Amino acid sequence: xxxxxxxxxxxxxxxxxxxxxxxxxxxxxxxxxxxxxxxxxxxxxxxxxxxxxxxxxxxxxxxxxxxxxxxxxxxxxxxxxxxxxxxxxxxxxxxxxxxxxxxxxxxxxxxxxxxxxxxxxxxxxxxxxxxxxxxxxxxxxxxxxxxxxxxxxxxxxxxxxxxxxxxxxxxxxxxxxxxxxxxxxxxxxxxxxxxxxxxxxxxxxxxxxxxxxxxxxxxxxxxxxxxxxxxxxxxxxxxxxxx
Amino acid sequence: xxxxxxxxxxxxxxxxxxxxxxxxxxxxxxxxxxxxxxxxxxxxxxxxxxxxxxxxxxxxxxxxxxxxxxxxxxxxxxxxxxxxxxxxxxxxxxxxxxxxxxxxxxxxxxxxxxxxxxxxxxxxxxxxxxxxxxxxxxxxxxxxxxxxxxxxxxxxxxxxxxxxxxxxxxxxxxxxxxxxxxxxxxxxxxxxxxxxxxxxxxxxxxxxxxxxxxxxxxxxxxxxxxxxxxxxxxxxxxxxxxx
DNA sequence: GGCATTTTCGAGTCAAGCTCAATAAGGAAC
DNA sequence: GTTCCTTATTGAGCTTGACTCGAAAATGCC
Numbered sequence: 001x002x003x004x005x006x007x008x009x010x011x012x013x014x015x016x017x018x019x020x021x022x023x024x025x026x027x028x029x030x031x032x033x034x035x036x037x038x039x040x041x042x043x044x045x046x047x048x049x050x051x052x053x054x055x056x057x058x059x060x061x062x063x064x065x066x067x068x069x070x071x072x073x074x075x076x077x078x079x080x081x082x083x084x085x086x087x088x089x090x091x092x093x094x095x096x097x098x099x100x101x102x103x104x105x106x107x108x109x110x111x112x113x114x115x116x117x118x119x120x121x122x123x124x125x126x127x128x129x130x131x132x133x134x135x136x137x138x139x140x141x142x143x144x145x146x147x148x149x150x151x152x153x154x155x156x157x158x159x160x161x162x163x164x165x166x167x168x169x170x171x172x173x174x175x176x177x178x179x180x181x182x183x184x185x186x187x188x189x190x191x192x193x194x195x196x197x198x199x200x201x202x203x204x205x206x207x208x209x210x211x212x213x214x215x216x217x218x219x220x221x222x223x224x225x226x227x228x229x230x231x232x233x234x235x236x237x238x239x240x241x242x243x
Numbered sequence: 244x245x246x247x248x249x250x251x252x253x254x255x256x257x258x259x260x261x262x263x264x265x266x267x268x269x270x271x272x273x274x275x276x277x278x279x280x281x282x283x284x285x286x287x288x289x290x291x292x293x294x295x296x297x298x299x300x301x302x303x304x305x306x307x308x309x310x311x312x313x314x315x316x317x318x319x320x321x322x323x324x325x326x327x328x329x330x331x332x333x334x335x336x337x338x339x340x341x342x343x344x345x346x347x348x349x350x351x352x353x354x355x356x357x358x359x360x361x362x363x364x365x366x367x368x369x370x371x372x373x374x375x376x377x378x379x380x381x382x383x384x385x386x387x388x389x390x391x392x393x394x395x396x397x398x399x400x401x402x403x404x405x406x407x408x409x410x411x412x413x414x415x416x417x418x419x420x421x422x423x424x425x426x427x428x429x430x431x432x433x434x435x436x437x438x439x440x441x442x443x444x445x446x447x448x449x450x451x452x453x454x455x456x457x458x459x460x461x462x463x464x465x466x467x468x469x470x471x472x473x474x475x476x477x478x479x480x481x482x483x484x485x486x
Numbered sequence: 487g488g489c490a491t492t493t494t495c496g497a498g499t500c501a502a503g504c505t506c507a508a509t510a511a512g513g514a515a516c
Numbered sequence: 517g518t519t520c521c522t523t524a525t526t527g528a529g530c531t532t533g534a535c536t537c538g539a540a541a542a543t544g545c546c
Contacts, residue, residue: 015524035279036278036279039501039502039503040502040503040504041502041503049525049526050525050526050527051503051504051526051527052504052505052506052525052526052527053524053525053526055503055504055505056523056524056525060503060504061502061503061504115358115361115362115364116362118358118362118419119358119359119361119362119363120362121358131423134423159436159440161420161432162436162437162440165413165416165417165420165437166409166412166413166444168416169412169413169414169415169416169417170408170409170412170413170416171412172412172415172416173408173411173412173413173415173416174408174412176361177404177408180374180377189404193405194405194408197402197405201409201444201448204447204448205444205447205448227470227473229433229435229436230473231435231473236431238479258493282532282533282534283533283534283535284533284534292494292495293494293495293496294495294496294534294535295494295495295496295497295535295536295537296493296494296495298534298535298536299492299493299494303534303535304534304535
């Protein structure tokens with residue numbers, strides 16, 4: 001009776017262990033050789049199983065890659081949340097700096113996976129990390145930003161997605177530049193200034209305004225944005241009309 | 244004797260025409276199916292040549308892709324330079340806006356190639372667009388920025404690479420977001436606000452300090468012209484509506 | 487025309503993702 | 517322990533697609 005209760009448990013554990021072994025091996029091989037360069041035979045060998053066995057766990061190389069990528073993004077999200085949770089300071093800009101530092105070094109470290117995430121998204125519709133996974137990752141920023149607004153540290157009329165684009169976009173572009181100069185150049189670009197400049201930018205652009213001039217400017221800008229949006233909606237409507 | 248002088252010319256022209264046919268076919272197939280999905284046989288068929296002939300022009304599929312990519316980036320550079328040359332206005336921020344608008348729509352349009360450029364850079368060392376090609380493209384921004392500084396429109400202590408990271412990084416990230424919401428979402432993000440916010444950011448962060456009033460006036464002027472434009476669009480649509 | 491060189495070609499080779507029939511392992515009933 | 521059924525594993529083979537190569541066609545030169 002005891003064996004009956006335990007066996008199905010150990011059996012499932014055995015399968016899960018094997019699945020984890022496949023994923024671990026796959027991740028390593030994908031990191032080393034990229035998607036095309038990775039050989040299913042090598043993944044099988046590293047996981048100490050037959051090549052055909054992989055296909056009873058994953059339908060194809062593409063699905064295996066997709067699982068690895070999603071696991072990767074989930075890991076990033078957890079780490080980013082941990083950075084926020086363990087942050088000693090409480091102010092918005094200090095926390096933003098910690099997040100920027102984490103994101104920048106992560107993007108440099110894992111440039112392969114991040115590039116592959118978006119490169120494979122279009123052409124290989126099978127290997128397309130869901131929007132939800134990516135949104136879940138950037139939600140760390142969104143939450144921080146909204147909290148900053150609630151506490152009055154940030155302008156209330158700041159538009160979240162614009163700030164998000166600037167934050168993640170600039171950091172990723174900088175990461176690519178840093179990475180590209182790493183191999184050869186003598187004058188390596190450093191990570192520190194990139195993060196500092198980002199925080200400085202947010203301070204001057206999004207900090208709660210104290211004088212009327214800046215507020216007026218903000219009002220004008222947001223008004224202008226809204227006009228553009230209206231105009232484009234109008235265009236879209238026009239195109240939909242017959243003739 | 245005349246034929247002797249002409250023949251080698253037409254012969255070379257023939258080869259060049261064939262090479263262009265291969266590149267054009269390759270570009271089309273790569274755009275449609277991506278790097279892996281592209282079949283050399285289909286490229287050969289579209290170029291109306293035998294499959295083996297391709298390999299007397301390009302050593303491998305990878306080298307063919309590399310040539311297509313470099314041609315693509317060269318084309319982008321020329322277009323960006325043309326946008327700057329044909330720009331009616333002369334002020335830094337107006338020109339920057341034109342460049343931002345061009346870059347954003349280009350990145351959305353050609354997301355595949357841009358992603359592939361960086362995805363293939365690492366893993367497939369053969370298919371690695373040279374740094375010079377990419378640097379040549381961003382040089383358009385660099386030149387504009389330096390000129391803005393020389394004319395006193397921009398702060399002299401502004402750091403070029405920081406501004407460049409913000410400009411291209413944010414636009415590319417926004418392009419990806421816009422593209423990701425295009426397929427399914429009802430509430431499509433529009434291009435206009437992204438560009439406007441970018442210009443507004445540069446105005447407040449990089450503009451020379453003394454002309455705050457003038458920039459406000461510029462903002463008002465652009466607002467006014469946008470209103471006029473909207474009004475015209477409305478009239479045009481009204482005329483088209485039945486009754 | 488005749489020889490030399492270049493260009494084109496596609497059938498054949500090879501490598502890699504994937505299939506499947508055979509085998510092994512696991513467990514339930516007696 | 518044996519039998520029988522279900523499930524998991526396997527690697528030899530199938531398929532596909534990039535690439536090779538020897539032969540043939542085209543071109544150049546006299």
